[in-house]
Amino acid sequence: MHYNELTDEERYVIEQKGTERPFSGKYNDFKEEGTFHCKKCGAALYESSSKFNSGCGWPSFDDDLGTVQRVPDQDGRRTEIVCASCGGHLGHVFEGERLTSKNTRHCVNSLSINFKAKK
Secondary structure, three states: OOOOOOOHHHHHHHHHOOOOOOOOOOOOOOOOOEEEEEOOOOOEEEEHHHEEOOOOOOOEEOOOOOOEEEEEOOOOOOEEEEEOOOOOEEEEEEEOOOOOOOOEEEEEOHHHEEEEEOO
């Protein structure tokens, strides 16, 4: 499998399960139409139609494309989300907040994803 080259900051978030500072990511207030992909391997993860403003400081999605895997977080309280293709850390998923009708919030680091505009 081919992996994209990552910066030190991207490697920290994606490979070492780090977190970017809230409200610092380029996709937090982003509103274009298209698809978000894993920055490490390029797998499609989210459609822009599932993105919503949760106010949490990170891009939020209430649905994925079936390419996001949930795993218990090391802290024992949260559920981590990773790219099902390469295992790259995306962020965490939260349920029961009632922010959307799907009642799910994928809280994703901007550094973990790339955007491809709809043609």
